[in-house]
Amino acid sequence: MKKIFGYFKNHLFYVQLFALATLISAFIPALNPLIDYESGKNQMLFTIFADLGNLERYFESILSSFSFFGDILYVTMLFFYVGWICYLCGLILIWSKSVGGKRSIFIGSLIFMVVYLAEFSVYYSINIELLHNSDELINSASAVWTHIPLGVYYHFALALGVFIFSLLASEIDFRAVWYGLRLNWIHRFDGGVHPTSHKNTRSIPIEKLPPQKEMIYPLLQHIGAICTPLVKVGDYVRMGQKIADSESAVSVPVHSTVSGTVVKICDWDHPTGNRIPAIIVENDFEDNRAECFQEGSADYEAKTPDELIEIIREAGIVGMGGAAFPTHIKLASAVGKVDTVIINAAECEPYLSSDHREILENIDDLMNGLRLVRYIIGAQRMFVGIENNKSDAIALLHKRLAKSRIRLVILKTKYPQGGEKQLIRAVTGRVVPSGKLPADVGCLVLNVDTVVAIYRAVVAGEPLMRRIITVAGHGVERVGNVSARIGTPFSAVLDHFGYLPTTKKLIMGGPMMGIAQYSLDAPVIKSTSGLLCFTKEQLTMDRDVSCIRCGSCVSACPMRLVPSYIAQYVKSENFEKVNELHAGDCIECGCCSFTCPAKIPLIQYIRIGKQKVQEMNRQTGGKRS
Amino acid sequence: MSELIVSSSPHSKDHRNISTVMGCVIIALIPAMVGAVVYFKWRALLMILISVVSCVLIEFFHNLLFKRPQSIHDCSAIVTGILLAFNLPVTAPLWLPPIGALFAIAVIKMLYGGLGKNMFNPAIAGRIFLFLSFSNYMSGNWISPFDAVSTATPLQYLKNMNGELINITDKFTVGDCFLGNIGGCLGETSGALLLLGGIYLLYKRIITWHIPVSFIGTVALITLIFPRYQDISAWQYMLYQICSGGLFLGAFFMATDYTTSPITPMGRIIYGIGCGLLTVFIRYFGGYPEGVSFAILIMNFFVGFIDHKTIPKQFGGERHGLWHKATKK
Known part of the structure; x- marks a missing residue:
């Protein structure tokens, strides 16, 4: 019955x-x-x-x-x-x-x-x-x-x-339908492109790379002033010891990530393409810890936010999304002004999966880090923005954030979703005015890796020593994610994955904004999020032809600029007009170059234009409009 | 160790290039081409072939003559050739397409500097050149599809027969106009097949919605508000107007030509509205029953001006509109 x-x-x-x-x-x-x-x-x-x-x-x-x-x-x-x-x-x-x-x-x-x-x-x-x-x-x-x-x-x-x-x-999961609607109509920004994601490494666990015999510490690993060495050739340094620092406000110290002897201080190949002074330490493989490790304590609420920010500066923490802006400046300018903290877990660059693996494997550190950041900033609202192609990370965060007041915002997979201004627009709907900072609209954006690093610096007293790197491309035998100590030469990281001589292009970072490398001797620095080895068939090396005025760059530009016109004015060296078209607002995401059917390197022209406009403004002392 | 290539980001690019874009346009034109062959028999295909071949050859020899890098591989000459043939009546003599192609490619496109630098749409300019030079071949001798009986186009009925007692619904229904069972140029008769191609272009993101929607929308709105035919309702009059006279061909394939249309979204809407207004004005007050190609040609003059006046405000830029001024105070 x-x-x-x-x-x-x-x-x-x-x-x-x-x-x-x-x-x-x-x-x-x-x-x-x-x-x-x-x-x-x-x-x-x-x-x-x-x-x-x-x-x-x-x-x-x-x-x-x-x-x-x-x-x-x-x-x-x-x-x-x-x-x-x-x-x-x-x-x-x-x-x-x-x-x-x-x-x-x-x-x-x-x-x-x-x-x-x-x-x-x-x-x-x-x-x-x-x-x-x-x-x-x-x-x-x-x-x-x-x-x-x-x-x-x-x-x-x-x-x-x-x-x-x-x-x-x-x-039908009506909640999923609602998420889909929010994704497409509410949490969005204008423009952007959809490159193929190629995130094959996202299911591969993070490996640990043993430190090398010779570690290289460039004195400039962040945006800002170059550091001066605190050690001499022949000094013994401990793991985590501060070896270089600067008096300048916009700067963070450099730490040794192994214990050993300083053998050389000289110019060395830097991932950004210059030769910059670096301290070279010969590893004794003992990992003798510096005294800063004892200073960490889980009872961070006993300290004031200002003290915590000083600890973060001393730990040498910078934004790990790629720009490497010193985090303590961001935090100091945000305290009291900011009501919304957004954690950037979008990771919109193709190939890269280091943030994704960080969420999956270090979720406890991340959750505690979120609480710590909330304590420092005192913000009412906290969001975690993540793209909808990371379903396992979303499920995990959903479970862990369920009882907290931190909200998970699922975003559409679109490049550049992880751009600071785009993320703020997508998550909160606020628009950062041209020439202003996110703090001016009450927002602070921090990368997932940065939050974990802050937590470890405060609680374990550990300075920024490791970096999770995605190694991918056809130029390595196997792909994967690796946790490497800062200062490891690229050649050591790549040899771990079987570097093939067929590699035609080595990129630090993602394929959209990464920097092409000329030397394998350059070391892993704080902003190295990935190493991509592209072979010939992975590169698009078309010759550019004349602009056909299709307007795809206009519809792709997330800053709503007109890249083709800016490029034309740069070509004709009319920098007044370049300034009028707001080239200074360009975030150099590369969407215009990516989408251009005539294969014009628009972003290169805009970079030149930006530099010239800055020079021009510096000479005339005029205000940047 | 091999040499590493160093270049500026981005390191990966979209696979779409000019040839693939033009290839998509050609694919989008195939339904209308098939329709032309079905309606006007094999002579239609012959004319399309002659037009395409002459366009490509003229571009090839032009490049040879002026010692310019060869550019026929970008397929834009093929698109121009097809569109030029689509704008000719099937009764036109076979030596007419090469003459139109000569003017369109050699004068309008290549003398200005090739693809991307021409001021006017080559196919439209070629058509108007032929229309003004050989008007006896280009108008007046329309034939109906299938049976090839001499007839007139719906727009001629709508314009000229106004005083007489011939009801247009006896000649063609709206369905006839939409499907293409009417007299007219090779490719412009069938709105349905052109719409199919246009939707394909929109789906492939080759064109944006701005120009077609604003163009057809403007024509529809004005003909709905000011109908000029007594015997049929305003709605029917509007449907006749938008389904005939190459409006779909113009709105989806000619006005959206990259080089000769604005690149900003707002500019595209203004351009489309301008095309629509001029089309209706020429159809209502001009000497010709047909207005789409003249409207697009006239709007081509304004493209540079529209572009420079509609540069979008950058993301986070200060807004200067009247509304924002009013709300700020």
Whole structure:
């Protein structure tokens, strides 16, 4: 009894029932929705059986006599056949226990709903016409509806039933639908491109790379002033010891990540393409820790935010998203001004998966780091912005953030979703005014890696020593993620993954904003998020042709600039005009160059224009507009 | 160790280049081409072939003559050739397409500096050149599809027969106009097939919605508000107007020509509205029943001006509109 009752609670049963009823009653003349309003002849049976050999004439009649109302009935009839076929296929699929049956019936019911609405409108207008022509004095408002054949009402009810029950039976996750709507219509920014993501490394766990014999510490690993060495050649340094620092406000110290002897201080290849002074330490493989490790304590609430920010500076922490802006300056300028903290887990660059693996493997440190950042900033609202292609990380964060007041915002996979201004726009809807900082609209954006580094610096007393790097591309034997100590030469990282001499281009960072390397001797620095080895077939080396004015750069630009015009003015060295077109607002994301069908290196022209405009403004002392 | 290449970011680029873009346009034109062959028999295909071959050859020899790098591989000459043929009546003599191609490619496109530098749409300019120079071949001798009986285009009926007692619905229905069962140029008759191609272009993101929607929308709105034909309703008049006379061809394939249309979204809308207004004005008050190509040619003059006046405000830029001035105070 209970089993039978349970069966009647099954939505799918009603779907089948109504669909079957629709199919059967199509053959009952009294209930047929396609009865001709003039002759009373059953159009469906007429066309299927009597007129089958004459289909050609039937279609001709549709094509030649498209009078407005009469022929909508003919057209709807075609849709009836489609709907019936959908129902039939759906029932067969359900009964043969195949997939897709519910969807088929659902589509069929959608078609029927639309057809019946059209049918109603046609009958309504025909009936009004008939009533106007007849002399009978009928109350037209109700008579119009009673003149519609019973079959239309009957079938409309059936279609409605199938529609509702197949919606219920389909187990559509309405929350997912809502997320999808939010993704596309609310949490969005203008412009952007959709490069192929190539994130094959996201399921590979992070490996640990042992330190090398010779470690290289460039004195400039951040945006700002270059550091001066605090050690001399021959000094013994410990792991985590500060070896270089600067008096300048915009600067962070450099630490040794191994223990050993300083053997050389000289110019060395730097990932940014220059030769910059570096301290070279010979490793003794003992990892003797510096005293700063004892200073960390889990009871960070005993310290004031200012003290914590000083600890973060001493730990040498910079933004790990790629720009490497000193984090303590960001935090110091944000305290008291900012009401919203956004954690950037978008990782929109193709190939890279280091942030993704960080979330999956170091979720505890990340969660504690979020609490710590909230304590420092005192912000009311906290968001974690993540792209919807990282489903496992989303699930994990969803579980862990459920009880906290931190909200997870799922964003569309689109480049440059992780750009600071784009992320703020997508998550909060606020627009950072041109030439202003995120703090001016009350926002602070921190990378996932940065949050973890802050937590470790405060609680474990550990300065920024490691960096998770994604190694990918056809130029290595295997791909993966590796946790390497800062100062490891690229050659050591790449040899760990089997570097192939077929590599034509080595990129530090992602393919969109990364920097091409000329030397394998350059070391891992604080902003190294990935090392991509591209072979010849992975490179697009087309010659550029003249602009065809297609406007794809305009629609791709996330800053709403007009890259093609800026490039033209840079070419003609009209830098006044370049300034007027707001080249200074360019975030150098590379969307314009990526999308250009004429393969013009637009971003290069804009970079030149930006530099020239800055020089020009410096000379004239004029304000940047 | 091999040498490493150093270059500026981005290091990976979209696979789309000019040839693939033009290839998509050619694919989008195939339905209308098939329609032309079905309606006007093999002579239509012959004319398209002659036009395409002459366009490509003229560009090839032009490059040889002026010692310029060869540019026929970008396929833009093929698109111009197809569009030029689409704008000719099927009864036109076979020596007409090469003459049009000579003017369109050699004068309008290549003398200005090739693809991307021409001021006017080559196909439109070629058509208008032929229209003004050989008007006896270019207008007046329309034939109906399938049976090739001499007829007139719907727009001629709508314009000239206004005083007489011939009802246009007796000649063509709206369905005829939409499907292309009317007299007219090779490719412009079938709105449905052109719409199919246009939707393909929109789907492939080759064109944006701005120009087609604003162009057709403007024509629809004005013809709906100011119908000029007594016997049919305003709605029917509007449908006749937008389904005939190459409006779909113009709106989806000619006005959206990259080089001769604005690049800013707002500029595209203004350009489309301008094309629509001029089309209706020429159809209503001009000497010709047909207005799309003249409208696009006239709007081509304004493209540079529109572009410079509609540069979008950058993201986070200060807004200067009247509304924002009013709300700020």
